[in-house]
Amino acid sequence: MLKDDLMEVTEVPMGLLEFLTKLGKALASAGISVVDITSILKRIASAYHVESEILVFPTMILIKLGEHETAPITAANPKPGLIPLNQVSELYELIYRAEDAAIDPVEGVKCIKRILSEKHLFGPTGMIVGYILFSVGIGLLMQPSLEQLIASGILGALVGTLILFGEKRTKFSVILPVIAALLVSCLFFWGVKAGLVAGSFVMLIPSLAYFLPGATLTTGMFELASDEIVSGASRVIYGAAILLLLLFGVLLGLQIMGLPNQELIVFNSATLGWWAPYLGILIFGIGMYLFMSIRNKDLPWVMLILYVAFIGEQIGNYLVGGFFGGFLGSFLMAVSGTIIEKSEHKTPSFVSILPAFWVLVPGSLGFISLATLAGQNFSASVTSGLLMILTIVSISLGLLVGAVVMEPLKNKKIV
Known part of the structure; x- marks a missing residue:
C-alpha cells in the first residue's frame, strides 16, 4: 500500500472517490499494470489536494481518500481483458485533464461511462x-x-x-x-x-x-x-x-x-x-x-x-x-x-x-x-x-x- 504526503484538507471533492474507482476499474480491465494504475490514481488524487491510500490488484481495487478514520473508502472488482484501444486512448485523454484538476470529478464519471459505451471503430x-x-x-x-x-x-x-x-x-x-x-x-x-x-x-x-x-x-x-x-x-x-x-x-x-x-x-x-x-x-x-x-x-x-x-x-x-x-x-x-x-x-x-x-x-x-x-x-x-x-x-x-x-x-x- 502506498501513501502520499500531501497537504491536509478538510473535505474530499464530491464525486472524486467514484471517479477514481471507475477509472481504476476501466484501466485494470484494459490489462494495464497495477504499477501504472496506482501511479495514475495517486497523481490525480494529489492534483485535487487529497491524501490517498490505494491498493490495486488485477481483479480488485481498494481506495481510501483522506487521512481520518472516517475517510471514505471503496472497493471495486474489475474484469481483466482487452477493451478497444480507441477507448483506452480516450481514457488517457481524460487522465491528462484530471492530473491537472481540469475536470470536475462528477463530470469525469460521466465521461468514463460515455467512453466505455463507445463501439468498435470498424x-x-x-x-x-x-x-x-x-x-x-x-x-x-x-x-x-x-x-x-x-x-x-x-x-x-x-x-x-x-x-x-x-x-x-x-x-x-x-x-x-x-x-x-x-x-x-x-x-x-x-x-x-x-x-x-x-x-x-x-x-x-x-x-x-x-x-x-x-x-x-x-x-x-x-x-x-x-x-x-x-x-x-x-x-x-x-x-x-x-x-x-x-x-x-x-x-x-x-x-x-x-x-x-x-x-x-x-x-x-x-x-x-x-x-x-x-x-x-x-x-x-x-x-x-x-x-x-x-x-x-x-x-x-x-x-x-x-x-x-x-x-x-x-x-x-x-x-x-x-x-x-x-x-x-x-x-x-x-x-x-x-x-x-x-x-x-x-x-x-x-x-x-x-x-x-x-x-x-x-x-x-x-x-x-x-x-x-x-x-x-x-x-x-x-x-x-x-x-x-x-x-x-x-x-x-x-x-x-x-x-x-x-x-x-x-x-x-x-x-
Missing part, C-alpha cells in the same frame, strides 16, 4: 479482416512457405470469427482458447494429412497469437520486479494456465486427426526472403489497427514503435544475442512510447507499445516449448522453456530500465 467486419492481417503478419515474421502463409490467413479468419462470437458471451469466452486451438489444429493437421501444407507446430502460432499470453507474462514479470508480488505472480500463473489450455486444444486436435508425431516438425526452415519480416510488421500493424480499434491519429505512432521494437531486437540479436535483443527491443519500445506520450501527439504509451509485445514473442516461445514436449522431445522442450523464461525476464528488464530512465519525463511535456 465493426465486426473490420475485426475479422484485421485478425486475418494480424495472422498473416505474424506468419511472415516466421519466414513460412507460401502455402503456410495462406493457411495462416484462412485459420486467422476462423479464429477472428470465434473471437467476435464470444465477445459478449462470458461463459463461451472462458473456453474460447481451447475451442480455437482445437478447431485450428484439426484443420491444420487435416491439411498436413492431405499434403496441402508442411507439418510444423510453429505455424499454429499466427492464428492463435491473440491468445498467447506474451503481454500478460511480461507484465507479470514487470510487476514482480516492481515489488508487486501478488499481482505479478497471479499474472504469471494465469499466463501459464492459458498456455496449457492452448496445448490441450492442440493435442486434442492431433489425436482426433490421428496424425503421427513423425510427420510434424517444430521449426520451419522455409524462407521467403530478408524482406518478409519487415513486410510482416506492416501487415501486422494494419491488422492491429482494424482488430483492436486504434484511432487514426494513433496509428503512425503504433507503427513506429513496432519497427523500433523489431529493429532494436534484431540489432541486439546481432551484436550480443537473443536475450540482449529482447532487452534492447523492449527498452527502446518503452523509451519511445514515453516520449510520444509526453509530446504533443499524446498517444498513450500503453496503446503504442501493446502491439509490440506480439513482435517480441515470449508467448510464442512458451507455446513452442510445450509443443516440443507434446512431441516427446524432452530436451528441446526444456531448452525452449528456459529460453522463454529468460526472454520474458530480458523483456521485462528492458521495460523496467526504460521506465526508470524516463521517470524524469513523467510530469513534463515534450514539444
Whole structure:
C-alpha cells in the first residue's frame, strides 16, 4: 500500500472517490499494470489536494481518500481483458485533464461511462479482416512457405470469427482458447494429412497469437520486479494456465486427426526472403489497427514503435544475442512510447507499445516449448522453456530500465 504526503484538507471533492474507482476499474480491465494504475490514481488524487491510500490488484481495487478514520473508502472488482484501444486512448485523454484538476470529478464519471459505451471503430467486419492481417503478419515474421502463409490467413479468419462470437458471451469466452486451438489444429493437421501444407507446430502460432499470453507474462514479470508480488505472480500463473489450455486444444486436435508425431516438425526452415519480416510488421500493424480499434491519429505512432521494437531486437540479436535483443527491443519500445506520450501527439504509451509485445514473442516461445514436449522431445522442450523464461525476464528488464530512465519525463511535456 502506498501513501502520499500531501497537504491536509478538510473535505474530499464530491464525486472524486467514484471517479477514481471507475477509472481504476476501466484501466485494470484494459490489462494495464497495477504499477501504472496506482501511479495514475495517486497523481490525480494529489492534483485535487487529497491524501490517498490505494491498493490495486488485477481483479480488485481498494481506495481510501483522506487521512481520518472516517475517510471514505471503496472497493471495486474489475474484469481483466482487452477493451478497444480507441477507448483506452480516450481514457488517457481524460487522465491528462484530471492530473491537472481540469475536470470536475462528477463530470469525469460521466465521461468514463460515455467512453466505455463507445463501439468498435470498424465493426465486426473490420475485426475479422484485421485478425486475418494480424495472422498473416505474424506468419511472415516466421519466414513460412507460401502455402503456410495462406493457411495462416484462412485459420486467422476462423479464429477472428470465434473471437467476435464470444465477445459478449462470458461463459463461451472462458473456453474460447481451447475451442480455437482445437478447431485450428484439426484443420491444420487435416491439411498436413492431405499434403496441402508442411507439418510444423510453429505455424499454429499466427492464428492463435491473440491468445498467447506474451503481454500478460511480461507484465507479470514487470510487476514482480516492481515489488508487486501478488499481482505479478497471479499474472504469471494465469499466463501459464492459458498456455496449457492452448496445448490441450492442440493435442486434442492431433489425436482426433490421428496424425503421427513423425510427420510434424517444430521449426520451419522455409524462407521467403530478408524482406518478409519487415513486410510482416506492416501487415501486422494494419491488422492491429482494424482488430483492436486504434484511432487514426494513433496509428503512425503504433507503427513506429513496432519497427523500433523489431529493429532494436534484431540489432541486439546481432551484436550480443537473443536475450540482449529482447532487452534492447523492449527498452527502446518503452523509451519511445514515453516520449510520444509526453509530446504533443499524446498517444498513450500503453496503446503504442501493446502491439509490440506480439513482435517480441515470449508467448510464442512458451507455446513452442510445450509443443516440443507434446512431441516427446524432452530436451528441446526444456531448452525452449528456459529460453522463454529468460526472454520474458530480458523483456521485462528492458521495460523496467526504460521506465526508470524516463521517470524524469513523467510530469513534463515534450514539444
